[in-house]
Amino acid sequence: MKMTGAEMVSELLLEQGVDTVFGYPGGTALNLYDALYEYQGKIRHILTAHEQGAAHAADGYARATGKVGVVMATSGPGACNLVTGIATAFMDSIPMVAITANVADELIGRDAFQEIYITGVTLPITKHNFFVNNIKDLPDAIRQAFRIAQSGRKGPVLVDITKDVTGMMTSFEATGPYPVKELPKSDPDTLLEVAHLINKAKQPIVYYGGGVAASDGGPALRELLEKADMPGAYTIMAAGVLGYEEKRNLGLIGMHGSVTSNKTLDQADLILALGTRFSDRVAQNMKKFGSKATIVQVDIDNSEINKNVIVDKSLVCDVKDFIEKIIPLVDKQERTDWFEKIKKWEDNSYKPVDDDTCLKPHQLIGKICSMTEEDSVYVTDVGQHQIWAAQFIKHIKPKSFITSGGLGTMGFGYGASIGAKIACPEKRVIHITGDGSFHMNMNEACTAVTNNLPIISVIFNNKVLGMVYQWQGVFYNKRYSQTTVERKTDYVKVAEGFGAKGYRASNLAEFEKVFAKALKDEGPVWIECLIDKEEKVLPMIPNGGTVDDMILG
Amino acid sequence: MTLKKEVISILVDNQFNVLSRISSLIGRRGFNIDTITASATQNPDITRITIGFSGNEQSLAQILTQMAKLEIVREIYVLDPNESVFRELLLIKMKADKSNRGAIIEIVDIYRAKIIDLSKDSMIIELTGAPEKIDGFMKMLDCYEMVEFCRTGVTGIHRGVREYTRFED
Numbered sequence: 001m002k003m004t005g006a007e008m009v010s011e012l013l014l015e016q017g018v019d020t021v022f023g024y025p026g027g028t029a030l031n032l033y034d035a036l037y038e039y040q041g042k043i044r045h046i047l048t049a050h051e052q053g054a055a056h057a058a059d060g061y062a063r064a065t066g067k068v069g070v071v072m073a074t075s076g077p078g079a080c081n082l083v084t085g086i087a088t089a090f091m092d093s094i095p096m097v098a099i100t101a102n103v104a105d106e107l108i109g110r111d112a113f114q115e116i117y118i119t120g121v122t123l124p125i126t127k128h129n130f131f132v133n134n135i136k137d138l139p140d141a142i143r144q145a146f147r148i149a150q151s152g153r154k155g156p157v158l159v160d161i162t163k164d165v166t167g168m169m170t171s172f173e174a175t176g177p178y179p180v181k182e183l184p185k186s187d188p189d190t191l192l193e194v195a196h197l198i199n200k201a202k203q204p205i206v207y208y209g210g211g212v213a214a215s216d217g218g219p220a221l222r223e224l225l226e227k228a229d230m231p232g233a234y235t236i237m238a239a240g241v242l243g244y245e246e247k248r249n250l251g252l253i254g255m256h257g258s259v260t261s262n263k264t265l266d267q268a269d270l271i272l273a274l275g276t277r278f279s280d281r282v283a284q285n286m287k288k289f290g291s292k293a294t295i296v297q298v299d300i301d302n303s304e305i306n307k308n309v310i311v312d313k314s315l316v317c318d319v320k321d322f323i324e325k326i327i328p329l330v331d332k333q334e335r336t337d338w339f340e341k342i343k344k345w346e347d348n349s350y351k352p353v354d355d356d357t358c359l360k361p362h363q364l365i366g367k368i369c370s371m372t373e374e375d376s377v378y379v380t381d382v383g384q385h386q387i388w389a390a391q392f393i394k395h396i397k398p399k400s401f402i403t404s405g406g407l408g409t410m411g412f413g414y415g416a417s418i419g420a421k422i423a424c425p426e427k428r429v430i431h432i433t434g435d436g437s438f439h440m441n442m443n444e445a446c447t448a449v450t451n452n453l454p455i456i457s458v459i460f461n462n463k464v465l466g467m468v469y470q471w472q473g474v475f476y477n478k479r480y481s482q483t484t485v486e487r488k489t490d491y492v493k494v495a496e497g498f499g500a501k502g503y504r505a506s507n508l509a510e511f512e513k514v515f516a517k518a519l520k521d522e523g524p525v526w527i528e529c530l531i532d533k534e535e536k537v538l539p540m541i542p543n544g545g546t547v548d549d550m551i552l553g
Numbered sequence: 554m555t556l557k558k559e560v561i562s563i564l565v566d567n568q569f570n571v572l573s574r575i576s577s578l579i580g581r582r583g584f585n586i587d588t589i590t591a592s593a594t595q596n597p598d599i600t601r602i603t604i605g606f607s608g609n610e611q612s613l614a615q616i617l618t619q620m621a622k623l624e625i626v627r628e629i630y631v632l633d634p635n636e637s638v639f640r641e642l643l644l645i646k647m648k649a650d651k652s653n654r655g656a657i658i659e660i661v662d663i664y665r666a667k668i669i670d671l672s673k674d675s676m677i678i679e680l681t682g683a684p685e686k687i688d689g690f691m692k693m694l695d696c697y698e699m700v701e702f703c704r705t706g707v708t709g710i711h712r713g714v715r716e717y718t719r720f721e722d
Contacts, residue, residue, distance in 0.1 A: 120570070120573065123574060124578075127624070128624040128625075131569065131570075144624075301622070303619045305618070310611065
């Protein structure tokens with residue numbers, strides 16, 4: 001069949017099962033968008049306020065579904081605006097395909113209007129990228145892009161297409177997508193050795209991360225923890241893999257992790273690290289991390305083994321395959337002594353104090369949880385509110401805690417919420433944000449309004465850039481450099497200006513009232529929640545510290 | 554910690570900006586490389602990149618596994634010094650006149666180097682050999698006045714026919 005390069009892009013997207021694209025048009029993308037006009041019955045295009053919002057939306061879509069998120073942008077500034085979004089997806093191993101247009105091939109390298117070498121710009125933040133200036137290469141590039149994005153450790157891939165290619169007519173053959181690379185399986189001998197280590201360990205812990213979430217390994221992990229009677233502690237990327245109330249799930253680990261998780265890991269004689277990369281927010285002191293323990297690392301990415309912390313044993317395989325295969329090999333046992341020790345730490349751990357006269361972050365999040373459906377999707381921005389959300393949200397289902405873990409991108413939340421809501425229209429989407437993060441990309445309210453997306457943005461407004469403010473308070477002698485923002489934004493009015501609803505709350509009773517209203521409202525809602533600026537994220541371990549340096553108040 | 558010198562051979566797809574993909578990774582991860590060379594192979598679709606690298610065991614494993622993840626990398630392996638030959642080419646320009654020309658020629662002869670250009674007050678010498686030999690030669694020339702030099706960086710190949718260890722991503 002004869003068609004233009006642009007039509008071919010649409011056909012190739014359909015071939016991959018893509019029905020939703022986030023993006024923003026522009027000069028060099030005219031042909032691409034002209035084809036989308038023709039395919040509008042088959043491919044839904046969500047226009048955002050800014051390309052960064054589109055990239056975060058594609059990312060949120062991918063996180064909520066496990067499918068590849070697709071974003072499209074024009075050359076030059078359009079492509080550049082995707083960069084933060086692509087980097088965010090890259091750091092958290094989120095499958096994404098970014099399609100950018102570039103100037104016509106004859107203008108490449110001549111500093112043409114809106115020309116940018118985006119394949120060069122995105123080299124270090126993509127798994128791979130393609131520059132297509134010959135229509136013959138177009139089908140292969142797009143099929144490869146989808147294959148690479150979903151193979152092994154997932155991640156973003158960019159395809160840059162010159163404008164002349166999108167306009168050229170040629171014949172197209174729908175051969176179908178390329179098969180995704182098969183995941184490596186766990187080595188049987190090493191499995192036996194690890195099972196033996198688990199069986200003879202007195203004080204084991206499973207330290208698990210985003211890899212378990214990405215491989216849908218939650219149910220298997222629960223079974224393993226039950227059978228071998230082991231505690232588990234998770235990184236922020238694995239929030240929601242196991243239930244918050246589950247006895248063996250000790251909570252978040254690392255810099256702002258629970259006392260119990262951090263003490264348990266520190267005292268463990270065996271650390272089973274599953275789908276996690278010993279990042280500096282967890283293994284803050286890489287030399288002392290788990291120094292009393294034998295460490296076993298299971299990861300799909302060979303380069304993660306021994307990258308940050310030297311381990312005693314490792315398996316490079318699909319982490320779900322590992323968990324499922326090790327379950328029959330471990331002894332059923334009861335580690336009563338170990339859990340008694342853990343309980344003592346739990347009894348003495350940090351517990352925030354309630355106060356109904358103002359808004360306490362833990363109570364606010366508790367209230368949100370008690371009033372929302374169990375399968376709600378929570379999306380955060382970055383900062384104090386993000387950690388409070390990770391610490392206190394009581395019911396998170398898999399793929400339902402969407403946060404920028406690795407890159408820590410402020411402004412991620414609104415776009416990602418839009419992507420999540422588009423992906424899961426039947427689910428409640430709650431966007432938990434701070435006044436700092438929200439100011440970065442609140443412009444996406446227009447996207448939420450246009451598409452009538454009932455996303456509730458709960459804005460934790462403490463009138464400071466809270467996380468940095470907290471660090472300046474503790475480590476910089478209260479020299480609050482550029483963190484007391486003094487903004488006069490009237491969130492209710494701004495929300496209304498965008499065509500959304502806006503509410504305000506300064507105590508729990510007020511919040512309950514407006515949140516109940518928001519849950520019934522049809523379009524997007526903002527709720528400004530006034531928080532004291534001295535509220536801290538606790539516990540905290542300073543950079544490079546260990547559990548012994550933990551600050552509790 | 555003492556750094557060990559290794560030579561890594563990488564077979565990559567011969568395509569647009571393949572060298573920038575490799576060097577971008579080196580820059581991003583802060584790998585401590587000494588030399589990098591790229592050259593054709595018998596297969597026009599494949600380019601060979603040879604990297605001289607200084608590091609410990611952990612950083613060597615990192616450069617191998619991180620490189621192996623690049624889509625363009627088909628094969629990557631460390632050249633075992635006991636089973637490989639390494640060569641590098643040196644071009645060095647020395648200030649030399651009738652007072653010291655003879656002395657320099659003596660060193661050139663001992664190292665079996667070649668004088669490829671000669672003028673009244675300078676000469677250009679060519680030497681091919683293992684990097685250590687070139688280091689030694691340059692040390693010997695230290696006491697004479699050098700104008701400039703360039704070294705191609707190490708390239709190497711295994712002796713005999715063997716299977717390589719593959720690093721799969």
